[in-house]
């Protein structure tokens with residue numbers, strides 16, 4: 001696909017509607033290589049990736065459901081089944097981790113932005129390879145215990161989970177913002 005066409009057609013499909021096939025090992029490597037090719041002030045590599053694929057997704061889901069139940073004893077079976085499938089049904093989920101930390105020159109904010117770029121590049125790379133992705137967060141991106149369980153080290157946080165697979169529903173885009181509403185041309189101090 002032509003690069004401009006790629007950028008103009010990317011769209012997300014809700015994780016519930018992402019199934020196999022997903023990227024094979026070579027394609028996954030390609031996605032991760034592209035994901036790590038992002039602007040990075042100070043060349044700090046302030047991000048890393050945790051891949052959940054195959055049986056690891058269900059194993060993580062089982063542990064997340066148990067954690068959820070411990071934190072929410074009232075959770076019913078339906079909710080727990082949802083948690084078990086949190087890293088599914090897409091065949092591959094890439095956790096994008098920010099390693100932003102205090103630095104003499106580079107603000108942590110910029111390091112976090114670089115991680116967000118890595119997440120976006122992941123989505124675009126998946127699309128370029130013919131797959132569909134969705135960038136999601138949810139409670140597991142913000143809960144410290146969930147983070148530890150999913151492999152975070154102290155000081156790290158998830159900027160999101162990129163679910164990658166093939167859409168099981170027909171594509172339909174959503175309305176996009178009108179440029180007139182979001183673009184202005186600076187003409188002088190306000």
Ligand SMILES: Cc1cc2nc3c(=O)[nH]c(=O)nc-3n(C[C@H](O)[C@H](O)[C@H](O)COP(=O)(O)O)c2cc1C
Nearest residue numbers: 010011012013014015134135136137138159160174
């Ligand atoms: C940081 C971040 C977190 C997001 N978390 C969720 C989420 O948890 N659940 C969800 O349905 N969409 C989430 N989204 C939105 C989707 O990634 C996506 O943008 C949305 O489905 C609209 O589709 P589009 O990418 O085609 O515009 C998140 C987006 C960002 C940037």
